[in-house]
Amino acid sequence: MLTIGVEEEYVLIDPASGVPVARAADVQAAANRQRALTEGEVQRELSQAQIEVATPVCRSLDEVGGHLLRLRHSLAQAARACGCRLAATGSVPFTDRLRVPVTRTPRYLRLRRAAPALVDEQLINGMHVHVGVPDREAGVRVLNGLRPWLPVLTAVAANSPFWHGGDTGFASWRTVVFDRWPVSGPPPEFADAADYDRRISTLVERGLIADTGQIYWQARLSERYPTVEVRAMDVQLTVDEAVLVAGLVRALCASTLGGAETPPSEPEFIRAAGWYAARHGTTGVLHDPVTGRPVPARQATGSLVARVDDALAATGDRDRAACLLGRLHRDGNGAVRQRRALRREGRASVIGLIVDETA
Known part of the structure; x- marks a missing residue:
């Protein structure tokens, strides 16, 4: 059974207005005084209004x-x-005219000097799933196998429809914002681990990125742990949704290592399919990696589940995944529920939904 770990990024908001507040240092200090947490589980993020957690290996x-x-x-x-x-x-969802200051570490300050407007707009939060792999060669095989399925994961996990107080028309606006960095979006295909390492080293040596930490692909090999790190997903409103996404990611990795055939994965197709997934989420059509055709979202997620059925069965997660995915299609993912809350009672309803479902 492959090990798994999850990182989640959150934003701190004012309870009345919903705008971000730069209190991450205070919140981290208060959290670290609690006996429920251990060292390293809570970390600072780029903005002083953001905070990140990391589970132990599970x-x-x-x-x-x-x-x-x-x-x-x-x-x-x-x-x-x-x-x-x-x-x-x-x-x-809501901001005022004030810029949220960057966390004052050398790395984050250097990032802001390099791309000030882009850093100022990085008020986005992702979910990162780490799946343990035997070695880097296996990790590259997993990356290649994941590529066609990243748009479907993006759609299922879409939870960012609003920006600066308005509806973006996208289910995952975070995907669009994050895709503006030099090395982002779906990863390319690699021949093997040596090819992966060589190409990343070349990016650093030629000064196109400062270090390997600026590899912002939607899936990459971790430089710290023996894992594949999948980063295509918005942070989820609820823990149940996070568990669903984590289970699907692990099952995709396991099915690839088990020899499942990878659908054709031309880079232009995957990038375009990812844009449509960010645009529509699970409310419209998605591109089915198996057929390469646009299909209703339920059919595309059905193809994903069929791909990973054996892997889910092996870990005892088949029934749970089916139940949670069925609930998601019935009630809507985070983007759908945020929009529904806005239509129901406006801004206060959106803030209440996000705060209540987060905790």
Whole structure:
């Protein structure tokens, strides 16, 4: 059974207006005083209004869900103590005219000097799933196998429809914002681990990126852990949705290592399919990687589930995944529910939904 770990990014918002507030240092300090957390589980992010958590290495989805509940509850309690709220949304729905300051580390300050406007607009939050792999050669095989399925994961996990107080028309605006960095979007195909390492080293040696930390592909090999890190997803409103996404990612990795055939994956097709996934989420059509044709979203996610059925069965997650995916299609993903809340009662309803479902 492949190990799994999850990182989630959150934003801290004012409880009345929903605008981001630069209180991450205070919230982290308050959270670290709680006995429920251990060292390193809560980390700072690029903006002083953002904070990140990382689960321990897990073997089951029950473990993943339990750790995420514990971490979210602890941070939500700390945020309330600091006069703000914890929000698991892929983009900040409401902002004022003030720029949120960058966390004052050498790395983040250097990033802002290099791309000031882009850094100022990085009020976006992702979910990163780490899946353990035997070695880097296996990791590259997994990356190649994941590529056609990244748009479907993007659509399922879409949770960022609003930006600067308006509806973007996209289900995952975070995907669009994050895709503006030099090395981002779906990864290319690699011949093997040596090819992967050579091409990344060349990017650094030629000065196109400062270091390997600026490899922002939607899936990459971790430089710190023996894992494949999948980063195509918005942070999820609820823990149940995060567990679903984590389970699908692990099952995709396992099915690839088990020899499942990878559908054709031309780079222009994957990039275009990813744009449509970010645009429509699960409410319109998606491009089915198996047929290469636009199909209703349920059919595309059905193809994904068929691809990973054996892997889900092997870990005992088949019924859970079916139940959670069925609920998502019935009730809508985060983007659908945020829009529904806005139509129902406006801005206050969106803030309430995000805060309540986060914790």
